[in-house]
Amino acid sequence: MSSFIKKGWKPVAVLILLLIIWESAVRLMDVPKWLLPAPSAIWKEAVSGFEQFYPHVTSTIGLAILGFLIGCSIGLATATVLHLLPGVREAVYPLLILSQNVPTIVLAPLLVIWFGFGMLPKMIVITLVCFFPVTIAALGGFRNTPPEMKHYMLMAGASKTQLFAKLEWPHALPAVFSGLKISATYSMLGAVISEWLGAKKGIGVYMTLASSSFRTERVFVAIIVIMILSLCFFGIITVVERYLVKWNGKEGQ
Template structure:
């Protein structure tokens, strides 16, 4: 706790300074609240309107978690198959890179046309956002296994499956967790984008309604919640990584 306070007071002080400048600038310039609300007004709206906003937050969290799990599972399976089948990796990997050059906001309307306004297109959007970082990170971790140990295992008669399970998979865990952290933050963004396609509730729906009614303070509240959720997801993955590393050291 003391370490967190020592390391965290500087960014907290900078954030407090920026909020203070924002508050003073808005009041001195007499900027209308619909154009740029003061931090105090945003905080008041977050507290007073939380009861109405809570259902939207819960919907986005459920959608983010579901899409994150599916996307990371698809990404890990894809990385495993491509690693075990090098020729397939040579054929598929460039296509995976090209798939990330298509903006999700452009692809989203097509998914609605193909699959309707149900849950499926929303899950596909989050899956597309989440699977690529996991795939790339896992492939990089598999390739970075110590070659001398791999050579020794093959000389000792180890099978390809044994080399993968005993050497390449454990060695890829740090890189894999890096991809999971990126995907965890992207999952919230993907959920919000998917909710713009058409949903009954969610942070994306809340933002759309707030912007159409010029409730800029509510838009900032939604942005704040998105940032908090992304940090929480990132922190959960980081905690899982530390626990796994500690557990592996104790097991050794």
């Protein structure tokens, strides 16, 4: 705790300074509330509109978690297949890279046309933003397995399945968790984007209604909540990583 305080006070101080400058600038320049609200106005809106905003937050969290689980599961399965089948990897890997060059927001109208306004297009959007970081990170982790240990296990008569389960997969865990942390933050973004496809509630819907009515302070509340939720998701994955990958830290000592 003391080390966190020693390391964390600087960014907190900078954040407080920026908020003070923001508040002072808005008040001195008399900036209209609809154009740029002061931090105090954003805080008042967050407190007064909590009951109205809370259902939107819970809806987005549920959507993000479900999409994250589906996307990461598909990502891990894809990475495993591509690693165990080099021929398939050579054929599919370039297509994976190419698929990420199409912005997800561009695909949104097509998904609505193809699948309607239900849950499926929303899950597809979140899956698309979540599976790729996990796939790439896991593939990199599998390739980073020490070759001398792999050679030793093969000399001991280990099968390909045993080699993967007992050596390659454990050594890939740090890389896999790096991908999971990226996907955890992306899942919130994907959930908000997916809610623009026609959801009845969610942070994305809340932002759309707020911006159309020039309630800029509500837009800022939504943005701040998205940032906080993304940090929370990232922190949860980090805690799980420290619990499951203890051996990695000991190995390097």
